[in-house]
Amino acid sequence: MGIMLTNFVLALFFAWLVMLTFVVFQTKKHYNELTTRTKRRTIDDVLDELMKETAGIGKGQEVLKKHLADMELRLQGSFRKIGMIRFNAFGKAQGEQSFVIALLSEKNSGLVINFIYTPEGVRVYSKTVSEGKTKEYSLSAEEQEAIQKAQ
Numbered sequence: 001m002g003i004m005l006t007n008f009v010l011a012l013f014f015a016w017l018v019m020l021t022f023v024v025f026q027t028k029k030h031y032n033e034l035t036t037r038t039k040r041r042t043i044d045d046v047l048d049e050l051m052k053e054t055a056g057i058g059k060g061q062e063v064l065k066k067h068l069a070d071m072e073l074r075l076q077g078s079f080r081k082i083g084m085i086r087f088n089a090f091g092k093a094q095g096e097q098s099f100v101i102a103l104l105s106e107k108n109s110g111l112v113i114n115f116i117y118t119p120e121g122v123r124v125y126s127k128t129v130s131e132g133k134t135k136e137y138s139l140s141a142e143e144q145e146a147i148q149k150a151q
């Protein structure tokens with residue numbers, strides 16, 4: 001019984017040794033492929049190169065974040081909201097050929113352009129808008145409606 005137990009333990013150790021040998025050869029094969037593919041001699045060289053690339057990517061991300069923040073600041077003043085209303089300037093005989101366009105930023109500032117069709121031609125008027133209101137001139141009902149539509 002003692003010999004049988006000894007043989008069992010030896011077989012177990014042999015199987016463990018075979019498994020460890022397989023793992024070591026697989027690791028050595030992977031290491032050789034890695035160093036051959038990257039044309040480096042040691043894993044330290046590979047890791048150093050990866051660290052340099054990672055640092056470069058981090059710097060690139062910072063530049064992109066700064067650029068994105070700058071673009072967002074620029075876009076705040078751009079026209080992002082548009083509203084248009086068609087209307088009859090001088091009764092129903094001429095149809096809805098006149099119209100108002102409101103071009104507003106995120107802060108509801110921008111301008112209102114009024115195109116009034118007359119038999120002699122088209123008249124164009126504009127008014128600046130700040131936070132949805134104008135300080136210089138009063139807004140017509142159509143202009144107010146175009147601003148509301150844009151918001």
